[in-house]
Structure formats: structure tokens, C-alpha cells
Amino acid sequence: MQHIRLSEIKKQQRPIPLQIRVIKRWILTGTRQEICYLFVDKHGDGIEVTADIDQKDYFESIIEVQSCYTVSKYVVIGNRSFMPVLKHEASLKIGKKAIFEPLLADDIPDHFFQFASYDELDNRMTLPKQLTDFIGIVEKNYQWTTNTGKTLRKINLKDIRLVQITLWPDKRHLVGDNVVRGDILAITSTMVTEYDALKQLESTYSTEIFVNPTFTDVQEHVCRYCMNAIIVDETATTNAVFFNDVMTDLLGVTCDDMVNLHGHDDPKIPPPHMLSKIGVPMMFNLAIKPDRSIIVNKATEISMPTPTTTNLTPQTPDPKSLAIKRHMTKKTKHTIECDTTSVLQGFT
Template structure:
């Protein structure tokens, strides 16, 4: 009688063993970004749910095509067990099987084999594994909170493109699954959209990693990585109710992060009331901090307890804060300047009838709202006292707009965009014999006398404005 060996008991250099297993996954391995196959690979799982990788030489593709059929099961013999090297590891199993023309395949019923093979790690375990010198293959399950668009690698010599899948667990821990090339383009978005939200994803055989640019925990794929939406496994059945309860209480955990090209669609993306917004704990939730929200609201007040603009050096690659009187502007690097860059930096209190929040308005968004550049406001209209709000800015109070914004710091949000609702601030300069008939940006022949004051601003406003210019 043939003795069947469990996969977990296979040892390197074993050759006279029999196993019974089901074909779970298969793929064609290539070298780097090349398309030429270097190996034909698959994963088998036995009755105990233990997986093992199988490698088949590309010259034996007939075996791969005939026997490595997903969900088919066989009694297999005449294979070689080799020690799994760290660089080629896709499973925690200590051996990898090499199969050639002499291998024997006897078909058997697949019903008694498990449908999936997972060994899920918690978020804390994923973080701990990042620090190991020898990476540990990781399976993970969580809820999809965003599907990113296809992005191209920033490396100009690379042909790679990728997609980021944002995943959250029941403790509001947040990480990303990165999918490259074909995996990125073939992600089943239509299937995702067809499911009732929330949708859980189970992903297998990934390397835990920290993305140095953002400090975000990421799961990097290996050749054996695969993902399943709402898989029929006990972990899904045991947790889906809890996820539904979580997202019914905090629907913005599933906020849409993909910008729309159509402004009408974009201004409806992640629409929220300020009352709901104020219930969220932004400081302790990365998912919420990374979202952009929109709300139709009225400007209740423009704050006047801080400078409303700041000046910076106009020399290339400088942009340092400028000090001095308006006709004696001084840059720490370039000395006395004839010209400078002027940028808005004021805050507004808005209300939608349910609650209020404070928004920071900088640079282009403030200019979009006012219809005039900061430099023209100062130089042409003569509002050069940074501590006294100009009349055009005061005229914003009482106007209604659709604001798009994100969390910046406790009790303050940063404006990302503004959509008009036929309410615009209007201002007519005083003592004007002939009111301008054109837009307020129309150049004037008579420039009012400049007031003398210092052009300085808080570091916080300057830093935020620089970030907005880069975006």
C-alpha cells in the first residue's frame, strides 16, 4: 500500500515520496522586467492546508499545461525535494518540488482538499516582521477602503506601473497592497463594484515593507501573491458583520481617493456634513487624514488675528521669507530685492448649518476665491498692512461655496479646491470717480501710495504654502 507523506514532513533531498495535493495557483516566472519565461511554477496544497511550490523547467511545458490545472488533484510521485532558498521563497515551507518528465500524476477527487491556504498575520505581526533580516511571507485580510488609479514608476528607466490598494482592519490600522504591471491592470474593479460594501480582501504570500517616502506599511507582492475578494473562508464569515457595523458608523473610512476629471463629479466626491466631520478622530486614524472631503458651506467669518499674507524671495530656487519695509525688502541669501513673491495666508470659519470648522486658505485657492492675485491686492489696491484685512477679503463673509479640504492639524483643515455656487465676493475701491467695468484684475494707471510695514509671516503658513505650490 502506498504511504502518503504530508507536505509539512517533506525534507530536502527526498525523492521516493508520494503526496496527494490539489493545484492551488500557477504562474510563469520571468527575470526582472523581461517577458522570457525562466520557470513554470505552481502551488500545491494537501488535505492539511499546507502549501508547497513546484518548479518545472520551461522545456517541460507539456507537463505544466496538462497537469497544473487549477483545482485539479493528483497523487504525485517521482519528484525531487530541494531546500527552499530565501531569495526564491514564496511560502513558509522548507522545501520546493522540482518536477520533470519522469514524474507520475494519478488523478484523484479534489473534494477533500481545502479551497484556500492562508496563514493570516495581524497588523502588529506585519509591522514586527518588517524588522526581520530574513523576510517572512505574509498573508493578510482586511477591508478595502480605496482602490488607487494606475500610476507609472517615477524611475525614467523603468517600464513598471502600479496600483495601490488601501486596506483597513477592525482596529482602524491602515496599510497598502502594491500591485505591479499585469496585476495592477487586471485588478477586478467591476467585481469589486458589484459587491455590497464593505468588501474584504485576502492576500497571500507578500513581503512586509515600509515605504520610506511616507512611512506607510506596505505589502509587496511575490510571484506567488494572489488576492481574493470576499473569500468563502471562516475569517470572512467571522468578521464581515463587525466591518459592516464599523462602516455604518464611519462611512468616510471608505472615502473615494481618486480625483475626477469632471468638476461636477469632483465637487460631489466624499460630500460630508460638518457635524459628521467633527465626530472623526483624525489624529489617530491615517485613513481619515489621507481623505479629501467636500462640503457646501457659508463663510461665517474671516479671522483677523493673524497676518493675511506673507512675502518671499523671488529668486530661482530660493523662496525664503523676506523681511523689511516694502521698498527695502531683504532676503537672507540674496540681500536687497526690488521685487518679491506675495502669497495669501488667512483662515476662514465656515458653517453648513450643522456645525463649523476652520479652513486655511493659501495662494491659488485664495486667489481663485477673490479673483485677484495677492501682489495686485497689495501693490495696485494698496492693502499693504498684513495685520488689517482688506475690504475684498472682508466681503467674502456671507458667501457660499463648495469647499474641498483635508485635515491639517487639530481644529484646522486645509483647502484643496473651491467650487462656486453663483456667490462671489464683490468689492468697489472707495473714492473712485469711474468704477472699473472690467474684472478686478484690470491694471490701473494710478497706483495708490504704499504703506510702510514689515512683510513677515508664520513659519506654519509659509511651509503650507510651499507644499501647495508644489502640488
Template sequence: MTCQRVRDIKERQKNGIIEIRVLKKWISKGKKEELCYQFVDAYGDGIEATADVMHIEHFDSIIKLESCYKLSGYIAVGAQTYMATVDHPASLVIGQKARFDPAPELSLPTIYFNFATYDMLKRRIKDTRLLTETKKSDVEITLWPEKTHLIGDNVIPGDIVAITSTMVTEHNGRLQLESTYLTNALINPDVPETIDHVNRLKALPIVEPSTRIEPTTTIAVLKLRSQQNAQNFTWKATIKHIHEDRGWCYVLCLKCSNKLYPKQDNDELTFVCKDDDEITPNFRYCVNATIEDTTGNADTVFFNESMQAIVNISRKDMVTKHAETSNPKIVSPLLKSITGTTRLLHLTLKPDGQIVVNSVSPQQPRRNQQAQQQEHQHFLQQHQLPKQ
């Protein structure tokens, strides 16, 4: 069977077997801890893969760093949005169905690079990829404590230092690079892009290093809301705006409660689970919106029960009968129609400042108007909302 190239993998499509070497392994520290891998194929193209960190023992038993495999049974999804380490529009999700067949006979690259020039850094501030500067431009690179050992005293003027997997930031109008948990440094790596430069750059004069700028923060920021407990409120408010870019739904596997991933098979949309073959989709609402009253506004999240109480339509019917597309970032016109409506919302203000709508009442109970205004003012003071 002919194997597929990594560069040809596309989100949602039915993909074939790929031949890869496992280059890196790490655990991401974002909103959700995930077990992450970096793969490269025979053509030097790289792709990221993620797995449930709870199954790390299983994957450690079948995946060895620097080893080559024929991989099948994966799911292709969109690229990582935070600290992506490869230049690829897709990434892989691997679960219990993923099959890693050892292929020691393969001779695959042991390094992945996607070189960048200084002129390319600006547009990568929010699109972090593998970066190495090849022009004579002054770029400050901050290596955080766990990465300071990467560039030692053995580096001499004229050496090429390839810094991988850095994050682009901007300070006082100057572009900077910061290390991430996958950052590595290679001195004069044996790849075609660097071999032609080594001898020429060794003849350049010594450049004095720029002064390192330490990042700063405040105690108040670190302790903000850290000691607060969740608080419940009732608020009569108007739905001002739905944030379409944050999506409005998600789908779970009814058997294992894992996230399901959409797959387009010709004109039919189906869903796949990384662990189970026979699945029943469990459709759920998750709508981010701005709500307001006469005293202020706030961003909030409507989950399944609260949103279904407003639209009186199940999430499954919203997708199969009323949505123009299955794309979770394209909101159904019927869902948009709730904008401008006023409801009595039962809210929870979480310690991290997030506001969640737990339920929605059809009518507001009778109560003293002054007491209602006092409750609004108390809510604004607690959440620091701007007055209109």
C-alpha cells in the first residue's frame, strides 16, 4: 500500500498510512494538559500529534523517541492554535485506535526545520512556528530558566545557532523570540539551509549581545480573584452579541465522553472518536455571548441546558435541521435571532472571573425595583464591569 505524505494530510478527510519518525515528546501546559508529539516524514515535513495525558503509560509502551513507525488509525484535525511547533494546517489526534507499527528499516530525517527570515517574524507573532534567523538582523532571544543550558560557552562567532520552536513577541516596537517547552538549540546543524552559510558567517566581526530584558508582572495580577469562591446571581439582562469566532457547540462520545471529531465523507458529515469505533454523538451547546442591562455588560457562556431553554431546540436539531453548515464557528440564523432578547438569567461567577449561565427563567418574579438595582450594583462591583 502506498503511504501518504505528511504535507498532504488535511483536516476532516480520510487519511492513509504515514511513515514517520518520532522527534519530540512533551506535555503541554495550556488550558488542558495534553501529551504531545512531533513527527517528521521522509520529505522533511513535520506534523504535531496530541493524545490524552491520562493514557501516557499506554503510549510510552508503544512509542519510542527517535524511532520510525508506520502510523494509521489517527484523526486529522485543525492545527494547534497555541505554540504550534510545525508549519502545517492540520494536526493529529491519537487514541486507543491509533496503530504504531515499528519500521526500523526506514531512513527518515532526525531533525525538523522550517527556517524563517527576520522579515517573516512580524506575521508570526500570533502564529508561532519553528524560527531561525538567517539575515544580519538583531533579534533578542529570551531563554527561560529551564532552557538556559541550550547555548553554552562552546559557541563561537561564526557559528549558526538554530533555535527551534520559539514564540514571537513584540516589545517597544522590537520583535523578540521567547523559548517554549519544546525549544531546542542546535549549533551548525547539518542541513542544506545552513551548510552554505557556515564558512561565510565565521568571517563576520563579533556582535555585542544586547541587554536582556526581564519580563515583569505584579502581585496584584498574580493574586487576582485567586481567593474568591464561586458566587451565584440572578440577572435580568439582554443578549447583546454572540461571539461567533469562539464557536457555539461541541460533540461528545456518548460511550466514553471524549470529544468527537467531524469527518467529511463525500457529502455526508460523520463524527469519529479517537478510542471507540461504534459511537453515538452527544451534541452540546457552548455559546459565548455578551449580555447587558442599563448599568453595564459582561461576557458569559451559555451551556447546553440554558441555551436550549432559550431557543427551545436541541443542539442535534440545530445542527441537522437548522444550521447552514456543520462548522461550529458559523452560527445558525435561528441562533442569531436571540440577539436583542431579554431573559432572567441565573449566573455563576467563578473564581477565575468567568461567568456561566446555569439556567434561564421564562419570567422575572415580582420584587422590589430598588433591591434589583442594588443587586446589579453589587454584581458590577464584584466583576469590575464598565458602566455605559
């Protein structure tokens, strides 16, 4: 029997049998109510499927989430023109003529993500406003009450930059107070907005959340450096954040290798590679954000004269002995960048 890959489906084509797993189900309410599904095939491709809400009981009796089926006699239509769940030119419509035959298939994934990078978020705010999957490191997790009395869940995530998740009342139960700073959080089907120069990811009907996901194919997204550190020069001590690319360049070891080859898998214990950089004079290129947080864009070790001493205990160089150099390189509405010669004092 001929089958077709989900990514090859074109709108208005004739239905060719599909071999899929049902990843999730949700109800779309509003002016047009529908029961919705997300299908995935063995290639990891996905497609959205909808049915009329008055057929909800029927489909709930024959379709089970996480089960696999051979599906035929569906209708191919165009994808949503507003807030599509995923990037695809087509979607599927099913009615009572659609056939779902149970299928034994261990090679079809049991999850589906299309993670967006931080740099892609601006485009997600323009039509068709595709819903967004995102992954990052939890910085802060708290409840917040609006002026109208609604209780929301807010989570600040760190990726290349800070992103804030807003879970509306119907989804705030997905994250509890047990999710803490340093946890990895993956969220699906969010609407991207912006408030006061901070990107916001707002929950929708189809949003799901995974805390510290262990799926093999998302490890490349999970194994990324994000370190809070203290740097000091002769004028002040301040906190700064080192993200993945900077730490990889500085240490000469990727986060994935640090975890899987060197065995340093506790995010709360800095490995020796990092500890060896404490006390080392460096030239930092810093970005100062509107919220006064400081991001390290680049860190380069610099040579300093070695003092003569009989003390065999390694000493942290005196910041006051450094030749302090600060050079303003860029200033925009939202960010100030500058160079400074400082010492990495420790990780927090």
C-alpha cells in the first residue's frame, strides 16, 4: 500500500494513506469551535488535523493520543491563515468517513517540536503569527495577579536573551512552584508578543510544557551553557551572564561534551574547566540591557606580569593592579555595549 510523508502533502491533493502517531489533542474555542489533533510520522514531520466540534464524542471514542494509526479518507485543506500550530502549507480535515486503523509502529516519534531561536521571534509577531515552540533555562518562576484579579504564572527563561512566558489561568497548572532556577523548560504553541522590549511567549489552547526533557533529539537544545558569574575591576563588582557561545569559546569545550564526555552533569556545580578561569584577567565585551542586566558577548584572556612571590598558594590578581580600559562601542535604544578589562571572580 502506498503511503505519503506528511511534509509532502499539498493542499487539495487526493488523500493517500498515512502512517502516523497522534501526539496531542486540544479544543479550539471562540467563533469557530473545533477539535484539533497533531499527527507526526516516522520522519518526524507533523501536520495539524481538525474536526467539527459536534463530532467530538465520536472521535474521542476512536482516536487515542499517543496511539498509532493508518489514516485514510481524510480531506486536505490549506493550513490556518492565522496562528497556525506549525509551518506547513496544508492541514487535514476529518469527518466520520475518515478511517483510523490501529498500527503497531515503534519507529514513529512520541513527541514533536519545532523550536524557534530567539532571533526568529520577531518574525513570529507578523502574519500569519505562527505559534512558537521554545526551550530555555529557567531564571525565575512566580505567580502574578492582574488588575482584573486573574492569577497567571510567569516564567523568565534565558536563551541568547531573556524571554518571559505567560501562562494564562487555563494553563498555569502546567508549571508549579517546584520548577526552579536552572531547570530546562520546553514549551509548545505559544503566541509571541513584546512588552517593554521584552519578548513574551503567551500560552494558547494547544500549549504543552516539558520540564527537564530527556528526549534524545532535543539534547542539542538542552546542552547549552548559561552561567551567572561575578566580574570585578577597580571600580565595582557586578553580576554578568555567560551564554553558550561565549563559554564554548572560553573553555574550548562544548556543553554537550562537558556533560557527556567529562561527566559534569550537575548544573549547580561548576566543573574544573570553569573554576580554572576564576582570577584570570580578561577583556570582556559586555551588553547592558534596559533592565540593567549584563550579558557577556565575548571574553578573551589577557596576559599580565607575573609577580615575584614565595607563597605557593595561587593568588587572585588584585583588580586594582589591572590597567582598566573601558571603551563604548555601541549604543542603541535598548542596549549599550562596552569593553572592559576585568577579573572573573566566581560563578553563582
